[in-house]
Amino acid sequence: MKRISKRILLPLLIFVVAACVEPVEDDTISVQTDWFASTDHAALYAAELYGYFDDRNLKVEIRQGGPGIRAANDVATGRATFGLALPENIILAAAEDVELLSVFASYQESPIGLMVHESSGVSGIEGIADLSVQIFPGQVFWEVLKHETGISPAEIAFDGSMTAWAENPDWAVQGFATTNPFDARNAGAEPRMLTATTLGFRSYAGVIFTDRSFARNHPEKMTAFVAALQQGYADFLADPHAVIEYINRDINKDFLIEVGEAAAPVMQDLAVSADTESLGLGAMNPDVWNDVAARMLSAEIIRREVDAATLWTNEYLPTAQEQATQ
Amino acid sequence: MKRVLELAGPPLLVLVIILGLWSLAVRIFEIPAFVLPGPERVFETAMFESERLMTGFRNTLIASTIGLLAATIVGVLGAVILSTSRLLERALYPWAVVLQTVPVVAVAPLFVLWVGPGLVSVVLVAFIIALFPILANTLMGLVSTDPALIDLLKMQGAGRVAIFRKIRLPNSLPYFFTGMRISAGLAVIGTIVGEMVVGRGGEEAGLGYYVVFSATQLKTDFVFATIIVSTGLGIGFFLAMVGLSSLVMGRWHESELRRDS
Amino acid sequence: MVADSELRSDKVRVTVRDLYKRFSQEVVALQGINLNVQQGEFVSLVGPSGCGKSTLLKLVAGLEVPSSGDVVRAGIDETPGSVGFVFQDAHLLPWRTVRRNVELLLEIQKISNEERRRRADQAIARVGLNGFEDAYPRQLSGGMKMRVSLARTLVLDPQLFLLDEPFGALDEITREKLNDDLRELTQANGLTTLFVTHSVTEAVYLSNRVIVISERPGIIVEEISVPFTERHRSLRNTPEFVQICADVTDALYRGMGETGVNKQ
Numbered sequence: 040m041k042r043i044s045k046r047i048l049l050p051l052l053i054f055v056v057a058a059c060v061e062p063v064e065d066d067t068i069s070v071q072t073d074w075f076a077s078t079d080h081a082a083l084y085a086a087e088l089y090g091y092f093d094d095r096n097l098k099v100e101i102r103q104g105g106p107g108i109r110a111a112n113d114v115a116t117g118r119a120t121f122g123l124a125l126p127e128n129i130i131l132a133a134a135e136d137v138e139l140l141s142v143f144a145s146y147q148e149s150p151i152g153l154m155v156h157e158s159s160g161v162s163g164i165e166g167i168a169d170l171s172v173q174i175f176p177g178q179v180f181w182e183v184l185k186h187e188t189g190i191s192p193a194e195i196a197f198d199g200s201m202t203a204w205a206e207n208p209d210w211a212v213q214g215f216a217t218t219n220p221f222d223a224r225n226a227g228a229e230p231r232m233l234t235a236t237t238l239g240f241r242s243y244a245g246v247i248f249t250d251r252s253f254a255r256n257h258p259e260k261m262t263a264f265v266a267a268l269q270q271g272y273a274d275f276l277a278d279p280h281a282v283i284e285y286i287n288r289d290i291n292k293d294f295l296i297e298v299g300e301a302a303a304p305v306m307q308d309l310a311v312s313a314d315t316e317s318l319g320l321g322a323m324n325p326d327v328w329n330d331v332a333a334r335m336l337s338a339e340i341i342r343r344e345v346d347a348a349t350l351w352t353n354e355y356l357p358t359a360q361e362q363a364t365q
Numbered sequence: 366m367k368r369v370l371e372l373a374g375p376p377l378l379v380l381v382i383i384l385g386l387w388s389l390a391v392r393i394f395e396i397p398a399f400v401l402p403g404p405e406r407v408f409e410t411a412m413f414e415s416e417r418l419m420t421g422f423r424n425t426l427i428a429s430t431i432g433l434l435a436a437t438i439v440g441v442l443g444a445v446i447l448s449t450s451r452l453l454e455r456a457l458y459p460w461a462v463v464l465q466t467v468p469v470v471a472v473a474p475l476f477v478l479w480v481g482p483g484l485v486s487v488v489l490v491a492f493i494i495a496l497f498p499i500l501a502n503t504l505m506g507l508v509s510t511d512p513a514l515i516d517l518l519k520m521q522g523a524g525r526v527a528i529f530r531k532i533r534l535p536n537s538l539p540y541f542f543t544g545m546r547i548s549a550g551l552a553v554i555g556t557i558v559g560e561m562v563v564g565r566g567g568e569e570a571g572l573g574y575y576v577v578f579s580a581t582q583l584k585t586d587f588v589f590a591t592i593i594v595s596t597g598l599g600i601g602f603f604l605a606m607v608g609l610s611s612l613v614m615g616r617w618h619e620s621e622l623r624r625d626s
Numbered sequence: 627m628v629a630d631s632e633l634r635s636d637k638v639r640v641t642v643r644d645l646y647k648r649f650s651q652e653v654v655a656l657q658g659i660n661l662n663v664q665q666g667e668f669v670s671l672v673g674p675s676g677c678g679k680s681t682l683l684k685l686v687a688g689l690e691v692p693s694s695g696d697v698v699r700a701g702i703d704e705t706p707g708s709v710g711f712v713f714q715d716a717h718l719l720p721w722r723t724v725r726r727n728v729e730l731l732l733e734i735q736k737i738s739n740e741e742r743r744r745r746a747d748q749a750i751a752r753v754g755l756n757g758f759e760d761a762y763p764r765q766l767s768g769g770m771k772m773r774v775s776l777a778r779t780l781v782l783d784p785q786l787f788l789l790d791e792p793f794g795a796l797d798e799i800t801r802e803k804l805n806d807d808l809r810e811l812t813q814a815n816g817l818t819t820l821f822v823t824h825s826v827t828e829a830v831y832l833s834n835r836v837i838v839i840s841e842r843p844g845i846i847v848e849e850i851s852v853p854f855t856e857r858h859r860s861l862r863n864t865p866e867f868v869q870i871c872a873d874v875t876d877a878l879y880r881g882m883g884e885t886g887v888n889k890q
Contacts, residue, residue: 198562618721
């Protein structure tokens with residue numbers, strides 16, 4: 040008995056150890072998003088669904104985020120090749136000497152903001168002063184607005200759930216204009232969404248970025264990746280349904296189809312701008328980046344100046360590539 | 366004064382060595398600040414964020430104190446009640462254990478729904494986490510009384526109340542303080558956990574709030590600073606219990622005797 | 627001849643009649659015990675471990691209840707303090723000073739604080755611990771703690787004094803000293819005393835009468851009178867003393883089912 044079990048044990052042990060050690064696949068690109076899968080990540084999932092990554096010989100692994108996940112950290116430490124987050128996160132990382140490069144902005148205007156109850160009658164930042172605000176501690180757009188307007192309403196820690204807000208008509212809660220109003224109505228509340236832009240802070244969202252040295256070392260992959268994103272995103276905006284269904288069925292069944300259907304028109308609105316008209320989906324503008332960086336500096340959210348120009352580029356967009364070859 | 370040096374010297378020396386090694390390691394291995402900031406950087410950040418840290422410290426101190434106080438009162442009263450009857454003990458003690466094992470972090474958002482966010486919810490979290498050691502240890506002390514002593518008093522006609530006052534209660538003191546030593550630190554931890562999940566921001570922000578705040582803003586050095594202040598607060602609470610224990614039991618309990626070094 | 631105490635003819639008497647004590651189906655501690663203790667007598671109970679002598683003492687104390695038979699305590703007013711009990715270990719309250727420990731049982735009675743303190747200090751002096759009133763138990767030696775335990779009981783001025791192997795944990799010298807002190811304390815006041823011990827020499831040294839109990843289930847094997855009127859250290863070496871001890875030891879062996887040394 041002892042002899043037999045030794046012969047089984049050793050291979051078993053090797054097998055277990057081998058299984059635990061993650062296989063080193065050099066060419067897989069991992070993308071770490073900032074929340075559970077939703078239409079906010081449509082560009083990625085559309086490209087995956089329609090095979091646009093495969094077409095370009097890219098092996099892409101999309102990882103869902105969640106509470107406590109910080110995509111910028113994961114890219115900075117090498118745990119992920121790409122990340123999806125807000126420009127504010129990229130700037131914060133830059134202030135810590137982490138060199139990230141953003142290459143695609145899903146949202147030309149961030150859908151992030153504060154959701155209030157219709158009954159509160161609040162329509163702008165001044166009205167927020169009278170409410171209790173439930174928000175992730177440290178959320179940049181909020182810290183900037185507070186600093187600039189001087190308001191200091193009561194704040195409550197936010198864990199991602201709408202339930203408490205639904206019970207309290209004098210609360211405002213952090214949310215995304217795309218998905219949360221639907222959740223709110225489902226909870227029986229009548230929401231009014233005030234995006235950060237409405238409140239006075241314009242920035243991007245769904246920004247896809249990577250480590251600067253990776254970009255430098257793999258220019259072809261960068262071009263291919265961004266092209267796939269743009270292609271997928273365009274298909275999604277033209278006809279959202281298939282991607283929504285894909286996300287719900289195969290990726291995150293907690294993301295309801297109705298929520299996606301409600302989000303789609305908002306996205307169609309927020310995904311385009313003058314920049315995308317001329318340069319294609321995902322294009323970015325220096326004014327937005329510089330403005331956000333400057334405001335973060337004066338609000339003392341970053342302690343030293345950051346040159347925002349080094350944090351993003353349009354150069355991997357197909358249009359830029361075309362211009363380059365001309 | 367010499368005694369203070371005797372007590373505080375060795376751990377402080379260890380601290381200095383740790384700080385030195387830490388600082389060296391960060392430099393030698395060129396560890397980026399957002400992964401592991403060196404002690405100088407953490408100190409610098411602490412100075413920069415001193416206002417926030419002081420607000421956090423103050424609020425967490427208040428909430429921890431209230432939470433610990435509540436846990437002490439309920440814990441001691443509960444222990445006294447449970448000590449009077451084996452039936453009661455068998456009926457209710459398991460529920461105290463349940464309270465101990467319920468994942469408070471998961472339940473905390475419910476508090477927000479029931480009593481609203483902020484101090485009450487945070488104190489509630491701290492209370493739940495800190496309650497059990499006090500209850501369990503004090504109860505143990507109350508029922509672990511020398512039966513010979515009880516016989517002695519019974520023989521002289523002493524009633525249950527007199528036996529309780531003269532024997533059971535003082536006998537339970539060392540056990541009680543054991544519980545307090547554990548719960549003091551737990552009250553601080555519980556408060557911070559509560560603040561992370563159901564706390565308020567702004568002027569009422571506690572250290573837990575700033576842990577999340579600093580993490581959201583990817584500021585590892587601020588996270589460290591907050592954690593260090595939190596640890597300091599926990600240590601302070603613990604030492605307060607040690608001091609209290611020494612004050613009350615110093616003259617008569619073996620635990621307070623100085624060991625030969 | 628009986629010891630030198632004044633016999634206040636049957637003033638205090640403990641009578642045990644046909645006493646049975648069982649703890650369960652299998653465990654019968656005592657079987658058919660008949661015993662008489664007169665006023666002023668010092669009676670020792672000796673026997674092997676587990677023979678029930680401590681149980682018998684507790685039955686006399688009223689801490690246990692007989693399964694059948696009875697314990698009659700005549701001449702003892704059943705007020706608190708009339709029966710004093712001393713345990714094997716001192717069982718002092720560590721959080722109280724010596725004085726406060728001695729005062730403990732007095733607190734249950736309704737006397738003033740000054741009176742209580744006075745009596746306590748008196749008892750402390752009687753056991754030879756004056757100067758240590760404010761010491762804490764952890765500062766005392768084993769012998770000193772036992773003295774405090776004695777003082778605690780003596781302060782009640784009991785009419786019946788019951789001691790359960792009080793000196794067992796002490797060293798030889800301390801034990802002999804305490805034997806003398808105890809003898810002096812009980813004889814000075816004609817205190818009726820029932821004393822349980824393992825030690826044959828101790829029993830013979832202290833008592834007017836030694837009662838030997840058999841192994842479980844305990845019965846009385848023999849009652850042996852101790853004729854000596856005076857006590858002094860060298861008494862233990864005299865042939866008369868040694869003989870009495872041998873008699874007691876013999877009875878002990880018989881109680882354990884073995885042949886005696888002196889008898890068949």
